[in-house]
Amino acid sequence: MANGFSSISGIAAPYLRSDIMIDYIAAPGVGMHDHGQADAEPHDHPRPEDMDSSTRRVSHAFEFERYLPDGSENPESIFNQAPYRNASILLAGRNFGIGGTHSPAAALLLGCGFRAVIAAGFGPVFYDDCIQSGLFPVILEGKYVRALAALTVAAPRLEMTVDLELQTITRPDSGPIPFQMNPRLLARFMHGLADEDETMPFRDEADAFREAQQLRQPWIYRTHGDPR
Amino acid sequence: MKRREFIKTGIGAGVGCGFVPVQSLFAQQAAGKTLFDKIWEAHEISFLGGVTSVLHVDRMMLPDSGPSSIRRLLQAGEAIRNPELVWAVADHQVSTSPERYTNRSLNLGSVADEFPEMKEQLAAMGIQAFGIDDPEQGIQHVVGPETGLTLPGMLMVAGDSHTCTHGALGCVSWGGETAQNVLLTGTVIRERARNLRVNYVGALGPWVRGKDMILHTIGTLGADAGNRCAVEYAGPLVRSLSVEGRMTICNLSIEMGAATGMVAPDDTTFEYVASREFAPRGALWDQALAYWRGLPTDDDAALYRDETIDMTDVEPQVTWGISPEHVIGVSDRIPSPDDAPFEKRDAWRRALEYTRLTPGDTIADTPVDEVFIGSCAESRIEDLRAAAEVVRGRRVAPNVLAWAIAGSQPVKRQAEAEGLDRIFRDAGFDWREPGCSKCYGSNGELVAQGKRSVSNSNRNYVGRQGIDAITHLVSTPMAAAAAIAGRIVDVRKLMAGEIA
Numbered sequence: 139m140a141n142g143f144s145s146i147s148g149i150a151a152p153y154l155r156s157d158i159m160i161d162y163i164a165a166p167g168v169g170m171h172d173h174g175q176a177d178a179e180p181h182d183h184p185r186p187e188d189m190d191s192s193t194r195r196v197s198h199a200f201e202f203e204r205y206l207p208d209g210s211e212n213p214e215s216i217f218n219q220a221p222y223r224n225a226s227i228l229l230a231g232r233n234f235g236i237g238g239t240h241s242p243a244a245a246l247l248l249g250c251g252f253r254a255v256i257a258a259g260f261g262p263v264f265y266d267d268c269i270q271s272g273l274f275p276v277i278l279e280g281k282y283v284r285a286l287a288a289l290t291v292a293a294p295r296l297e298m299t300v301d302l303e304l305q306t307i308t309r310p311d312s313g314p315i316p317f318q319m320n321p322r323l324l325a326r327f328m329h330g331l332a333d334e335d336e337t338m339p340f341r342d343e344a345d346a347f348r349e350a351q352q353l354r355q356p357w358i359y360r361t362h363g364d365p366r
Numbered sequence: 367m368k369r370r371e372f373i374k375t376g377i378g379a380g381v382g383c384g385f386v387p388v389q390s391l392f393a394q395q396a397a398g399k400t401l402f403d404k405i406w407e408a409h410e411i412s413f414l415g416g417v418t419s420v421l422h423v424d425r426m427m428l429p430d431s432g433p434s435s436i437r438r439l440l441q442a443g444e445a446i447r448n449p450e451l452v453w454a455v456a457d458h459q460v461s462t463s464p465e466r467y468t469n470r471s472l473n474l475g476s477v478a479d480e481f482p483e484m485k486e487q488l489a490a491m492g493i494q495a496f497g498i499d500d501p502e503q504g505i506q507h508v509v510g511p512e513t514g515l516t517l518p519g520m521l522m523v524a525g526d527s528h529t530c531t532h533g534a535l536g537c538v539s540w541g542g543e544t545a546q547n548v549l550l551t552g553t554v555i556r557e558r559a560r561n562l563r564v565n566y567v568g569a570l571g572p573w574v575r576g577k578d579m580i581l582h583t584i585g586t587l588g589a590d591a592g593n594r595c596a597v598e599y600a601g602p603l604v605r606s607l608s609v610e611g612r613m614t615i616c617n618l619s620i621e622m623g624a625a626t627g628m629v630a631p632d633d634t635t636f637e638y639v640a641s642r643e644f645a646p647r648g649a650l651w652d653q654a655l656a657y658w659r660g661l662p663t664d665d666d667a668a669l670y671r672d673e674t675i676d677m678t679d680v681e682p683q684v685t686w687g688i689s690p691e692h693v694i695g696v697s698d699r700i701p702s703p704d705d706a707p708f709e710k711r712d713a714w715r716r717a718l719e720y721t722r723l724t725p726g727d728t729i730a731d732t733p734v735d736e737v738f739i740g741s742c743a744e745s746r747i748e749d750l751r752a753a754a755e756v757v758r759g760r761r762v763a764p765n766v767l768a769w770a771i772a773g774s775q776p777v778k779r780q781a782e783a784e785g786l787d788r789i790f791r792d793a794g795f796d797w798r799e800p801g802c803s804k805c806y807g808s809n810g811e812l813v814a815q816g817k818r819s820v821s822n823s824n825r826n827y828v829g830r831q832g833i834d835a836i837t838h839l840v841s842t843p844m845a846a847a848a849a850i851a852g853r854i855v856d857v858r859k860l861m862a863g864e865i866a
Binding site: 155156157159161162202231232233236237239240261262263266320321322332333334336337338340341343344347348351355356357358359 | 412542543551594620712
């Protein structure tokens with residue numbers, strides 16, 4: 139589980155294209171499961187270190203557009219342009235990271251320096267992955283994302299701040315823009331909690347439930363008594 | 367709201383059984399719940415406010431990478447909470463080569479070398495495990511229902527995203543859970559999904575199947591239609607499908623972005639479940655059956671969204687792009703990005719660039735290099751029979767590499783008993799061992815770089831089956847037809863003798 143944080147300031151990169159599929163951020167599949175994957179879990183959550191450039195060219199987020207076929211940087215990609223190449227906040231469009239699969243996309247974005255993504259909407263699996271990985275996802279109405287992008291383009295070197303405690307996004311040239319977030323997920327992110335950190339306190343209740351369920355629905359527990 | 371406070375009070379007061387009040391309240395509330403809500407509430411250990419609950423897990427499926435997590439837990443000295451509710455099967459890290467039993471190095475990862483040893487350890491802990499040499503081995507989403515480890519009314523979880531397949535039996539199932547948490551606590555913490563019902567009406571044309579129903583649905587509603595939703599597939603067309611066909615539909619729920627997909631249990635389900643190895647028997651069966659009969663959605667249940675999909679005149683479906691929503695009928699032409707909704711134009715352009723197709727061309731007659739029949743979407747006996755019917759007496763086109771993979775050892779044995787393997791082999795198919803690998807390009811089993819595959823699987827994402835490999839998702843008989851013709855064809859025309 140990644141360490142959480144309560145505030146992040148940095149340069150923002152405007153990248154407002156809609157429907158960016160998770161595989162466009164990080165292509166899935168080939169080779170990912172071929173390297174030390176036995177310890178990765180859930181098993182379709184490969185870690186960036188599981189990927190090897192000899193079997194899999196994808197080791198950077200947005201590799202498809204950041205690099206040309208000959209391996210050199212594509213100067214047209216915003217991620218290769220100053221000052222955005224040092225950005226830590228990504229401004230994204232609608233349905234960012236759609237595609238129903240767990241993927242290293244969030245980890246790869248972290249790997250290239252992003253700590254927060256502000257989007258007009260996320261793919262639900264990717265959103266969960268972000269929280270798990272320590273990449274802070276902010277859902278903001280499209281018009282506010284566009285306004286932030288416009289400010290960014292006008293003054294790209296001004297730092298943007300995402301404050302998790304105040305639940306605001308600020309820039310020196312704009313007032314705070316509030317955002318909403320599920321309080322549990324917010325707390326979970328800030329404290330870097332994993333599922334078991336949240337479920338452990340319920341172990342006694344879980345035991346009581348189990349006892350009751352064994353009486354009520356015994357067939358669920360009869361999987362190993364049957365003759366083979 | 368009142369009900370939930372009651373549960374919480376009940377547990378907090380040390381009543382010892384948080385569930386009984388729920389059941390009694392079920393009895394009091396005449397109606398108004400969905401299948402999903404009923405199962406969710408029956409597994410609620412604690413309600414945390416908002417839409418979040420801690421839920422009891424009836425089944426945890428460990429993938430073959432699971433033994434490592436178990437080993438870590440053991441090393442850490444942690445106890446596994448409900449080992450008898452956990453099971454494991456070797457599927458993702460095994461080769462599908464017939465030589466995998468003698469040449470273990472074909473299998474990647476820990477499974478081949480360690481599973482026999484792990485299996486003993488797992489068995490000692492009370493965890494059911496199926497290794498590469500077990501007669502039940504197969505793809506987990508085939509094995510679960512087939513062995514009766516999956517039963518109606520259960521909450522089952524796993525790491526694998528296609529765990530939603532099991533919902534076809536009328537249970538709630540999802541992927542993305544960490545083994546660490548479930549093994550340690552026997553619970554999951556989740557936000558309750560909203561209820562989306564998809565009603566299928568009309569009639570299925572010849573050679574139109576469950577796969578076409580779900581692909582057409584994703585094409586119609588969009589790949590994000592299921593966000594934060596539990597999808598219930600309903601209506602007379604679903605009722606008329608076998609459990610296998612329902613599994614194909616539920617399998618692709620995640621491709622609609624859904625939390626899970628399910629079909630209410632009915633006599634078809636019960637007939638399927640009865641006599642499965644781990645299914646209840648005798649008095650327990652009667653008790654279970656009575657409970658399961660109460661699970662279907664009540665007529666007056668409130669839904670977040672209710673959609674109707676008319677299957678009349680829907681053709682066999684083929685994907686043209688890099689998302690399952692990029693799908694058209696086999697007679698249709700490749701769409702132009704100019705015709706896309708504005709916000710999707712860019713995505714369509716990128717998709718067509720990747721799949722190297724030209725708007726205005728027919729999808730039919732697109733030449734194919736490889737054909738893949740396998741995967742948790744469709745590799746059950748009924749799917750293989752449908753493919754064999756197409757393949758029988760024909761030959762795979764020259765230069766097409768065609769694979770047929772049974773989803774499990776029992777499916778494979780059944781297919782061989784029916785002589786289906788001979789039909790595939792005689793036609794020039796490779797008849798291989800159960801496993802996942804080519805569906806996601808692992809274990810060295812890939813679609814060759816830049817080649818075009820017609821696949822009966824569930825994902826056509828960039829690079830899914832191989833580097834720069836293009837995947838066209840279709841039903842199993844459509845994949846078989848493509849293998850024979852060497853190009854994408856309408857299986858109906860092939861079977862009518864209209865295609866040489």
